Amino acid sequence: MKKMIIASTSTIYGSGYLDYLLPTLQTHFKGIKTVLFIPYARPGGISYENYTTIAGKAFTKINITVKGIHEYENPKKAILNAEAIFTGGGNTFELVNQLYKNDVLSDLKLVLENGIPYLGTSAGSNICGVTMMNTNDMPIVYPPSFTTLGCIPFNINAHYLDPIKDSKHMGETRETRIKEFHVFNETPVLGLREGSWLSVEDTKITLQGKYTARLFKQDEEPKELESGVEVLI
Amino acid sequence: MKKMIIASTSTIYGSGYLDYLLPTLQTHFKGIKTVLFIPYARPGGISYENYTTIAGKAFTKINITVKGIHEYENPKKAILNAEAIFTGGGNTFELVNQLYKNDVLSDLKLVLENGIPYLGTSAGSNICGVTMMNTNDMPIVYPPSFTTLGCIPFNINAHYLDPIKDSKHMGETRETRIKEFHVFNETPVLGLREGSWLSVEDTKITLQGKYTARLFKQDEEPKELESGVEVLI
Numbered sequence: 001m002k003k004m005i006i007a008s009t010s011t012i013y014g015s016g017y018l019d020y021l022l023p024t025l026q027t028h029f030k031g032i033k034t035v036l037f038i039p040y041a042r043p044g045g046i047s048y049e050n051y052t053t054i055a056g057k058a059f060t061k062i063n064i065t066v067k068g069i070h071e072y073e074n075p076k077k078a079i080l081n082a083e084a085i086f087t088g089g090g091n092t093f094e095l096v097n098q099l100y101k102n103d104v105l106s107d108l109k110l111v112l113e114n115g116i117p118y119l120g121t122s123a124g125s126n127i128c129g130v131t132m133m134n135t136n137d138m139p140i141v142y143p144p145s146f147t148t149l150g151c152i153p154f155n156i157n158a159h160y161l162d163p164i165k166d167s168k169h170m171g172e173t174r175e176t177r178i179k180e181f182h183v184f185n186e187t188p189v190l191g192l193r194e195g196s197w198l199s200v201e202d203t204k205i206t207l208q209g210k211y212t213a214r215l216f217k218q219d220e221e222p223k224e225l226e227s228g229v230e231v232l233i
Numbered sequence: 234m235k236k237m238i239i240a241s242t243s244t245i246y247g248s249g250y251l252d253y254l255l256p257t258l259q260t261h262f263k264g265i266k267t268v269l270f271i272p273y274a275r276p277g278g279i280s281y282e283n284y285t286t287i288a289g290k291a292f293t294k295i296n297i298t299v300k301g302i303h304e305y306e307n308p309k310k311a312i313l314n315a316e317a318i319f320t321g322g323g324n325t326f327e328l329v330n331q332l333y334k335n336d337v338l339s340d341l342k343l344v345l346e347n348g349i350p351y352l353g354t355s356a357g358s359n360i361c362g363v364t365m366m367n368t369n370d371m372p373i374v375y376p377p378s379f380t381t382l383g384c385i386p387f388n389i390n391a392h393y394l395d396p397i398k399d400s401k402h403m404g405e406t407r408e409t410r411i412k413e414f415h416v417f418n419e420t421p422v423l424g425l426r427e428g429s430w431l432s433v434e435d436t437k438i439t440l441q442g443k444y445t446a447r448l449f450k451q452d453e454e455p456k457e458l459e460s461g462v463e464v465l466i
Contacts, residue, residue, distance in 0.1 A: 044409060135372065138368070139326075140410075161402060169394060170246060171369060171392040176277060177370070178371070180277060194403055
């Protein structure tokens, strides 16, 4: 009974926070009065309070109230009682660290499997996969595990970037990094470009937005999936 | 008594493996017949054998033989008996994972403190810092810890990249990521551009190569260090 939106990014170039997603969110969160916000990823080290204010301002535009999980005494109960949930982007290592520290990962998985509407952006999307091993983030903290929700049967590489033509930088391309991952792991990886998102309706996962997405499987050539198609692994 | 070269990259654009460093290495490894190579970082998932062959080809040019640590029955003894050591780049998570798995981190630290000449490039440079928390690599495996050698009193961000002007990509810049690190950690971070390296002579650390390096300290504005100057933390 899953009902999730898993987005590459919260913000596309030249547009405000969540703006490009608002029409979709209006339908997705229809009938919802309050969304529980998980600000643990703290982009740029922002405080939970300030991050929740940013999320709240965006949701006001579709008449939904946002309440941060840090405003509740018991984060487990906050998740179990939530009408809907949004996990924002930032640093995936710190997000996962806090999900473990607050012991809410299994609760979050439970309510998502039960159909509580969910939105994830960037780090909040990475955690929907089997592991967080395809994040682009810097490992600024050491989480107790890289295992995440596993609400979809593959991993997400958010902000997917194609190799930059004629670049003189010798650091690895995103594709090289994902291929390295497949030397050690079997889990498929979906590279989601900024402006793309997945719509999850129970077991049906559909690619949305303007762009194709790049699917990487172990020992196979990567392939481009068209927007609008079901993601079949 | 440390004697280390800590380089941002093995290879600069348009040049062969280690080519730009060979004149420096000729002096650094003067009198050395065999360098022990640690290929654990496996760039692109390459095998230990093939990676060691690549390193060997470069060192042949300065009449030094390279032997991979995997060729020894006992990796601890290989390190303790080494004349000189080179750790190549690749994936820092896998490199650190294997250093722990083979239980050689403390041995490596010991011989480096005792003055065994060392070369690190990229991931092999990251491990010289206090932690590996400023790697750019993807967390494709889960190492038992992020703590590394601590042969220098700060961390390395290899392949340091300045923000790309007019980029429409919404992923974090390198500077943003390092600033996020300093929300959670006190360790200073040196952003080493490709073509730069540190020369460590006991406690004296000097920036070498054509470029400035960017030093980040908690609660301070980052500053550019000139090539040729001592890095004082």
